Amino acid sequence: MAKRLRIRNHRVVLNRSKGGDTGITILLFILGIFMFLPMWYLIITAFKPLGERNITPPLLYVIKPTLQNFIDLFSNMNSTWVPISRYIFNTVIISVAATFGCLVLGSLTAYSLSKIKFPGRNWMFSVIRYSLMISSTITGITNFFIFVWLGWLNTYWISIVPVWASTLGLYLMKQFIDASVSDEMIEAARIDGAGELRIYWQIVMPLVKPAWLTLLVTTFQTVWNAGASVYVWSEQLKTFNSAITTISTVSVGASSAGSLVMLSVPVIIFIINQAKIVETMGSSGMKD
């Protein structure tokens, strides 16, 4: 007997019961609240005046929103011996330098591994792929020796240079170039006399804009959120993240304002680039 077909967006809906749809929506809604509630709480705490923060149990809304916490964060904290602007400056310098280097090296390497057929490239890429499977805890000890040897203890370099060698962005870019730039096009450019650097810069990079934007955003997020390195002890060189940890022991208001500043930067950058990032992730698959 013929079943009645459900239509959504001018398309026949296959294999979807109404009960299932409702159940999934409810489940998604509950999960969504679990994910969003802490965020919401963080956002409103940053705008709560002192009196409202001490109500028990804390309210999930603000009665009289205030910017006092932000003023505290930027003015009062300046009276301590390292101003908050210095921490923000450090974080920005480190994030920008680390991200820029990672973008240059990562994209150059991704292009060569994908399109220049030199012997040994498959082997190199599989080492890079395996490196995604280990965490930085494992390499931490010996990295310390290398920092000592290079004389980098207590400098910016410690937070910048190792990021240039990070592999996640490179991996995503290589997969994306493999999937979206054809070998024939590169071959044609070579026959027309373009050098490798020119092909990389004028042909491949414009074509894989989503991929390098993704590399940019993911690297920036990681560096921006990185806590204080154990090997940096000068207060003048520490990051915003470590400043917030310190402030949280003094003033809850200022620290929640700081956390909000801290989290809004990567989240806003993600929102702007969301479509491009999701597009890039489509080719992230690993063959076994």
Add this chain to the structure above:
Amino acid sequence: MTNAEAQKDVLPQNERQNKPMTKARYTRIQMKRNWQGYVMVAPFLLLFFAFTVVPVVLSILLSFTSFNMLEFPELKGLANYVQLFLADDLFITAFSNTIMFAITTGPASFILSFVVAWFINELSPRMRALVTIIFYAPSISGTAYTVFAIFFQGDIYGYVNGWLLRMGLINEAIPFFKDTRYIVPLCIVVALWTSLGTGFLSNIAGLQGVDHSLYEAGAIDGVKNRWQEAWYITLPQMRSILLFGAVMSITQAFGFGAIVNTLCGNPSTDYVAWTLQHHLTEYMTVRFEYGYASAIAVVLFFIMMAANLLVQKFLSKVGQ
């Protein structure tokens, strides 16, 4: 194209002689032709070796020695490993805690990131973008998870305690992050909250990329509901993306220490949340026994590799 023609095509002008083409000769010619490739990967590779490959190899070597940075490493054979597994009770605690955290948060975050992506796949594009941000934001918001410390604050001013007291379910405040019964489950919840990262995004993209005609073909061939569709069509199509997501989940599941440190203090009460990461940091930054710390790193390395291989095996069975 015949074989001879193919050779002609490959060889540069001056080398087009009648020498037999061996594999080694072919490789050498290719290396010469594509020398620019080596130049372009060299800077990255140099850094990658210095900060990833060399550290792993060096850690393995150092793990057989006793080393304190002041004197030259002294060879000790397997003594570090023997001590780890037979004489170091705290290591055994750390080892089992790490495994326990990994097998709870790893699969849970992996499944969550697929299931949520699968749920939101059918929303309208604008709605999907919004929900994606709600779920993804915690993983990129750095220290935001410290908000759980306020939610579960140990005194009567905490949110959860406040409500429980008001409803009369408890008589006095529960010190959540100090009580051994609550530390581990709470840390797992917080870890899951922050865990929908890169793998989640790649699942969303992967689901969008599945060919719609496969679903139509499936419906004609007798797929009856969304669960069958997911198992027989979506999951097999997504296999390579799932593998990437699994690698991300595993790496995350073993790097658990920061959350515990921030919320429960270091060390946590009775070492209930003491992981290999903590143990390693302790021997490295407090006791300066680098050989011993390296042995811990090597153990962690092999656990992670084993977990990855196991998951790859398992995922190759999906949809069969």
